[in-house]
Amino acid sequence: MKDYKDLLEFKQVSRSLDDLNDTFSKLINIADQYNAADFILSNEYEFNNIVLYCYNKCQKNNDFINYAKNFGVIINYLENGDLFPSSDSKFKYRHNKTKRNSPNQDKRNLEIQLLGGDGIHNKAEEGIKPMTCSAGFWVSNGSQIFLASAGHCTLYGPYVKPPDDMSVDFLYLPWNSNNSVFYIGRMSIYSIIGSDKGYILKENDDRFNSVPAIRNSDDPDYPELPIVGDLPLSTRGAYLCKSGHTTHVTCGILHSFRAVQRVPGVPGNSTISTINDVWAARLISQKGDSGGPVFKFVLGEAGVRIVGMIVGAIKTINNISVSIFHPTDVISRRDNSSLMDLITVP
Structure with missing residues (x-):
């Protein structure tokens, strides 16, 4: 390692990976017991700790928060304005008396x-x-x-x-x-x-x-980014980007492979909706960006590779932006175990 010693930095940590994973699992179980919601729980090795991103209204979950404090977790309170609708959303069913919109309604x-x-x-x-x-x-x-x-x-x-x-x-x-x-x-x-x-x-x-490309119209030289494939990630600190309707293309650093989001459930389905298998990156997303692709540039390739898809975003009161996303393998895996195939450029 002599050739790389100047590039390496070692830090002494107080918690092992097993300790972090064990604490993460315990907190999820306790959240179920307390019926706690309105938060994202993220296992972040950068801080050698569990980070609880809690919406302001989450403060009413005092029992759960106090329990989490016993483990010394980092608690970040968030600004309002997450990507998810509130639990009192009004639902309306369309009476299917007429045919659906014709795909050829505009000729x-x-x-x-x-x-x-x-x-x-x-x-x-x-x-x-x-x-x-x-x-x-x-x-x-x-x-x-x-x-x-x-x-x-x-x-x-x-x-x-x-x-x-x-x-x-x-x-x-x-x-x-x-x-x-x-x-x-x-x-x-x-x-x-x-x-x-x-x-x-x-x-x-x-x-x-159905063009396999990503919108990047703010850049006149590269308004479209061809999709050449997907890319499984295994390195925290990877540089990622996303594209969305509201904030367009933004980029940042992957900082957690293991996170969970809990939000008020949909009436008729569940009191609490738990979103598993999400990763977290420090990049900007806002309302309207949900569903947008997360991607990575790969040296030597004439396009980008899909890493995942945005499902939520948060902004802490100290102005830190975090986006959470499902990795590509979660998106391609259907509930009946069949797989969707990513469409790429030839």
Whole structure:
């Protein structure tokens, strides 16, 4: 190691990896007992500690917080404005008396390249507050093509009235625009408990071209970043970027491979929604960026590799921004154990 000794830095730590993992598991179990929510729990080796990112309203969970303090965890209180809807969201079902939007409802000869990071929008109807999210990346399952995004993007509906498939229609929303007009397709395969992911079936084939690329229009030299594959990560400190409708392309450092988010559950499903298998990176995301792709530049390749998909974001009161995301393997793994295939450039 002589050749590398000047590049290495060793720090004495007080907690072993086993101790950190054990504390992490104990806190999750206690959170279940206290029915605690509105927080992200992250195992962060950089600090040799567990970090509890707690929304301001989480302070009412005094029993859980006091228990966590016994382990010496780091507690960061957050600004309001997380990416998730509140537990009192109003839901409305659409009576399916008429046919769904026809994919060919607009016949003008215009093909849109829908890229990762572009905006997507619930279909607006009377009494429903539409939700803005971001496109992730195109995947396929056999002959069907889907646009991956966050499952919680369905939360404001409108749903097709049961006993139909509880699917939600999505429209295209360009960057720097609040006008969503073109129908993409329906998200009928999604989850918001355990994992936060969903797949929008591309139904408007005449309108949208499923281009395997990421939107980067703020850079005139590289407005589109081709997707050449995915990339499993095993190194904390890796430099990552994301693209989203609200904050566009931002970059930062991966700092946790193990985190959990707990938010108020959806009425009729669960009191608490626990999102597992999330990683945390210090990069900026805001409302509307949910579902956007997380990616990495690889030296010598003429494109980028997908690392994951944004499912949440936080900002601490001392102005630290953290994004949480599912890694790519979680996104590609469906609940029935079948796999989605990432669409890449030839």
